[in-house]
Each structure stands twice: as structure tokens, then as C-alpha cells.
Amino acid sequence: MEDIIERIREELNKNIDEKTKATSQNFFKERIKCYGIKVPVVKKISKEFFKIVGSGTKPEIFDLCERLWQSGYIEESFIACNWSYFIHDKYESGDFAIFERWINKYVNNWASCDTLCNHTVGKIIEMFPENISRLKEFTKSDNRWMRRASAVSLIIPARNGKFLNDILEIADLLLLDKDDLVQKGYGWMLKAASEANQQEIFKYVIKNKKIMPRTSLRYAIEKMPKKLKAIAMEK
Numbered sequence: 214m215e216d217i218i219e220r221i222r223e224e225l226n227k228n229i230d231e232k233t234k235a236t237s238q239n240f241f242k243e244r245i246k247c248y249g250i251k252v253p254v255v256k257k258i259s260k261e262f263f264k265i266v267g268s269g270t271k272p273e274i275f276d277l278c279e280r281l282w283q284s285g286y287i288e289e290s291f292i293a294c295n296w297s298y299f300i301h302d303k304y305e306s307g308d309f310a311i312f313e314r315w316i317n318k319y320v321n322n323w324a325s326c327d328t329l330c331n332h333t334v335g336k337i338i339e340m341f342p343e344n345i346s347r348l349k350e351f352t353k354s355d356n357r358w359m360r361r362a363s364a365v366s367l368i369i370p371a372r373n374g375k376f377l378n379d380i381l382e383i384a385d386l387l388l389l390d391k392d393d394l395v396q397k398g399y400g401w402m403l404k405a406a407s408e409a410n411q412q413e414i415f416k417y418v419i420k421n422k423k424i425m426p427r428t429s430l431r432y433a434i435e436k437m438p439k440k441l442k443a444i445a446m447e448k
Contacts, residue, residue, distance in 0.1 A: 218280050221262055225288055228254050237287075245322050246285045255288045259295040266296065271303045275311060282319040290325040298332040306341035309334075313347060320358040323394055327365050334366040338376075345379050352386035360390060361398035371402055374409030381417055388421060393428055400432025407436055418445050 225248050234249020266274055278293035297312070312334050320326045338344055351363035363383055370376050380402055387399040407414040418425065418433050422445060425433075434445045 217262065217266060218277065221258065221281075221289075221292065224258050224262075225250060225255075225286075228258065230254075240324070241322050243322055245287050247287045250288050252291070255291050256295065259292040262292070263296055263299055267299065271300055271308075274300055275308075278315075282315055285319075285321075287322065287325060290319065291328055294325070294328040294333060297329070298336060301333070301336045301340070304337050304340055306337075306343060309337050309341065309344040309347060312337065313351075316351075316359055316362045317354070317356055320362070323361070326358045326361055330362045330366040331368050334362065335369045338366060339370050342376070345376065349379075349383060349386060352383060357392045357395055360387060360392065360395045363387065364395070364399040364402040367402055368405045371405035372408050377406060377410050377413060380406050381413075384417065388425060388429075390426075393426075396426045396428040397432055400429035403429070403433035404435050407433065411437060411441075415441055415445070 229249050230251055231249065233251050234247065237247045237249055238245060266277055269277075274296055278297050281289040281293040281296075293315075312329065315329065316326065316334075320329065338348065348363045348366055351359040354360055364387060367376055367380055367383070371380055384399050384403055387395055390396060390399070403414050403417070414433060415437060418430060422430055430445060434442050437445070
């Protein structure tokens with residue numbers, strides 16, 4: 214697997230789309246480093262090369278992911294996220310520390326944050342829920358991406374009705390966060406939780422609506438019936 218990263222980079226360079234390259238930055242406030250490749254194409258490249266690397270050991274695959282993260286390119290981060298999720302059947306509880314380090318060290322935009330956290334981190338939390346205590350610690354970080362990660366890692370479990378009490382606790386910890394991307398993150402978590410626990414999330418929103426940022430509130434109630442939305446939005 215010595216040259217696999219170089220082969221991936223050659224393939225990425227072959228698939229640069231000038232229109233995508235020209236418009237990618239428009240979706241981010243922070244500067245991103247990108248080749249300019251459509252996301253479905255990156256996913257396809259990721260799957261094709263995983264056919265080669267997937268036979269490696271978990272440490273070997275994590276090392277390759279690390280090299281991809283180190284490049285700073287958003288497309289390479291997506292491949293690292295995909296590969297780390299593809300081997301979720303090999304996860305052990307202690308692997309959470311690796312993913313935590315990636316968030317803290319490498320994540321620098323919402324797309325890389327959400328791709329890693331929705332799938333890789335969300336899955337290891339479902340498999341080893343003892344790590345949810347670490348997510349709660351993320352809420353205290355000075356790193357905005359760690360704080361967003363504390364919420365968006367629970368999106369898929371939330372949709373399935375899991376971890377409701379922990380979700381509400383994380384929402385409490387992030388409730389007055391000043392960062393709009395963190396506000397959107399925990400609002401999204403509450404919205405996902407409302408799919409399975411609508412009444413509980415509605416009660417939470419009503420209890421906190423006087424102090425909850427409007428950004429978070431709007432996200433949280435997005436999938437609720439019009440009547441409940443109207444009540445939540447009342448001044």
C-alpha cells in the first residue's frame with residue numbers, strides 16, 4: 214500500500230471539475246483547500262480504492278486515513294471519513310480517542326466535521342455508549358468543531374430514538390453557545406431527535422425558547438407540525 218495515497222491523488226486530479234472548483238468556497242465562511250470534485254465522484258473514488266486497502270489491518274487503514282487528513286484537502290478528508298466508517302465492524306471502544314484527535318487536529322470546516330461525526334463517530338457511540346461522556350466534554354472545548362461534533366455525532370442515533378436524555382443534556386451544555394455553526398449543530402440534533410421523540414423535544418424547546426438562539430430554535434422545530442411550530446415561534 215506504499216503508493217496508494219499517490220494513486221488516489223492522481224485519480225482526484227483527473228476528476229477536477231472546474232465549475233465545482235470555482236463554486237466550492239461559496240458554501241463555507243472559512244477558507245477551504247479543495248481540488249474541486251463533486252461529492253458523488255469522491256465517494257466513488259473512495260469505494261474503488263477501499264477495495265484495495267480494505268484487506269489491510271485496522272491500524273494500517275487508520276494510518277492511511279491520517280495521511281489523507283494531513284493533506285488539508287476536503288476531498289481527502291471525505292475519503293478518510295468513508296474509510297474509517299467502512300471498517301466499523303472492527304471498532305473497539307478505545308478507537309474513539311483516534312476520532313476525537315482527528316476532530317481536534319484536522320477538522321476545519323462543517324462538511325468534514327459532519328461527514329466524520331454523522332457516521333464514524335455516531336457509529337462508535339452506538340456500539341460503545343460509554344464514550345458519550347467524552348462527547349459531553351467536547352461541549353467545553355475552545356474548538357468550535359469539537360463543540361459542533363458533540364451534537365452532530367448523535368444525529369443518526371437521535372433519529373432512531375436513542376440517547377434522548379444525553380441529547381437533552383448536550384443541548385443544555387450548548388444552549389447559549391455564541392457560534393452559529395454550533396447553534397445549527399445542536400438545533401439539527403434536536404430536529405433529528407424530534408423524529409422519534411416529538412413531544413419531548415417540543416417541551417424542551419418551549420422551556421428554553423426565551424433564551425435559545427433563534428437559529429437553534431428554527432432548526433429544532435423544522436420537522437414539527439405547523440401548529441407546534443407556531444407555538445414555538447411565538448414571542
